[in-house]
Amino acid sequence: MIMIPQEVIRRKRNGEVLGKAEIDAFIRGLADGSISEGQVAAFAMAVWFSGMSLDETVALTLAMRDSGEVLSWADIDKPIADKHSTGGVGDNVSLMLAPIVAACGLAVPMISGRGLGHTGGTLDKLESIPGYDIKPSEALFRQTVKEAGCAIIGQTADLAPADRRLYAIRDVTATVDSVPLITASILSKKLAAGLQSLVLDVKIGNGAFMVGREEAETLARSLVGVANGVGVKTTALITDMNEPLADAAGNAVEIENCLAFLRGEKAGTRLEAVVMSFAAEMLLTSGFAASPTEGIDLARRALASGAALERFAQMVHLLGGPADFAERSQAYLPKAPIVLPVEAPFDGFLQSCNARDVGMEVIALGGGRTRPDEPIDHRVGFSGLKPLGTQLGRGEPFAFVHAASEDQAQKSRARLLENYAIGEEAPATRPVIVSKISE
Structure with a gap:
């Protein structure tokens, strides 16, 4: 059966449930350019108005994941885990979280993004570090994950290319805030990274995209349901974003804040509460901890011993940054x-x-x-x-x-x-x- 784009658009516009084959074919056309920008925009608007069932959202996510390369980590004998945040102000959690859980024994191939709207971007922060390569070769990406236990980089051209085209069109057609489209966009990139488990930070408050708890929990349930539905063990924490999370907001200042945290200088802060909660959740979903309390204890030991700071420094150096960055950050940060x-x-x-x-x-x-x-x-x-x-x-x-x-x-x-x-x-x-x- 030949997929006719306008027929798929019509059916979704009318609130009908699309089959997996229809969605697969439409996303293939989106990725290879055979479907026009106008048709993609019409599809996005139809989904915005009519929504998608869980099965449809799973199919959309997998089709977008499979539009490019899907990484395999068969050569790494560690649980492959990651975390994603919906974005906030002073939210530099990923910078500390990845090396902390890496020091506990997880492998974290973290695909991050730039700032979006009022929220800061992890990649922009890392580019404050001289020489840090946010787009390394796959070989260097793999080497960094193997040796440091974590690597925070940007989306490559080979990972979920359908998402890049669909997102660019959503951004200019007022269809960004569709739960099925947000879900597929976030998870297609994460699943393409070859994850076994994922923890999600869904922000609420006046500094978040989802202001109210109800809409945040709706998105969280969609993300968790789809990710678990495709075999990636996933949980989400809803966290407060009614004030900056760290005591810094910017790029170089948040990197300095990250180093202070990894040196143990941010105990008792809201930031510490979030980082430790997510570390515990990642260790729990990966089978490294039997309870949240045990997970927090493991994370605290990795921090107190200096092992987490060592992992961060190793990651920075392997990805092109200074070998002594952790010790002499003031000499390097602008x-x-x-x-x-x-x-x-x-x-x-x-x-x-x-x-x-x-x-x-x-x-x-x-x-x-x-x-x-x-x-x-x-x-x-x-x-x-x-x-x-x-x-x-x-x-x-x-x-x-x-x-x-x-x-x-x-x-x-x-x-x-x-x-x-x-x-x-x-x-x-x-x-x-x-x-x-x-x-």
């Missing part, structure tokens, strides 16, 4: 010429934060993109961000602006003050781990 404190205008508690606008302010400083081909300034951003609930005295800094010029720094300082509310009473505490989705 620094902004202007650093200004952001002081509390009066006594009080940090009550609330517009995390999304903090992320947008990093972009305004030059630390993110407004066009896909735009270069970014790795030096700029914010450091020393105090968590909500902090009691401040008048004139006490709760952040520092890193900027390319005095004018930019002054403007950014004023806007950051607008993004935080300071009041007489301490805000109610919020759990950073909101819920867990396992089926």
Whole structure:
């Protein structure tokens, strides 16, 4: 039976359930260019309006995965695991998580992305490190995973090429926020990396793409259901993103924050709670821990012993960065010429934060993109961000602006003050781990 694109579009537009063969054929046409951009856009809009069943979403995900190379790690005698975040502000969890679980015995071939909207990108942060190759050859990628236990790189041209074309069209046709399309986009790339287990960080709050808990849990259930449906053991944690997660937001500043974390200097923070929870979940789903408590204990030992920092340093060096980067990061990371404190205008508690606008302010400083081909300034951003609930005295800094010029720094300082509310009473505490989705 010949697949006629417009017939597939019509059936989905009318709310009918597509068969696996139809979806496979349509995605093949999407990947090889035989289906027009207009037809792809119409298909995306039909899915946006009509949705997809679990079986359809599984078929779409697998077809997109199989549009390119699917990696095999048969030569590595370790569980192959990974983590994915839906994106946030000051969310540098992957940078610490991968070496921590690698030090515990997992292999982590992590395919990461650039910044999207107001959220920071792991690859942009890593490019702050001189020489770090985010697009290594497959041989070097494999060597790094074997020797360091982890490698954080970008999507290659051979992995899920159908996703790249479909996403580019979704981005300009108002069909990004479709749960089946988001699910297939995220998982096709992750599954192409040859994973055996996956843990998902689905953010909620004013700094997340999914603001409310209900919509976040809907996406999490779709991701978990599809991934488990294709044989990759997967769970998701819903985490809070109503304020920056780390005490830094930017690129080089988040790398410095990562190193401080791996040196054991971020104990007791919200960031530590998230990193340790995900480390435990990855060790649990991989069979390395019998309980979350045991997983956290293993992760803490990897951190305290210095093994996790050693894995990070090894990964950086194997992928082209300086051999002594972990010891001498200040000699290598780019620094902004202007650093200004952001002081509390009066006594009080940090009550609330517009995390999304903090992320947008990093972009305004030059630390993110407004066009896909735009270069970014790795030096700029914010450091020393105090968590909500902090009691401040008048004139006490709760952040520092890193900027390319005095004018930019002054403007950014004023806007950051607008993004935080300071009041007489301490805000109610919020759990950073909101819920867990396992089926």
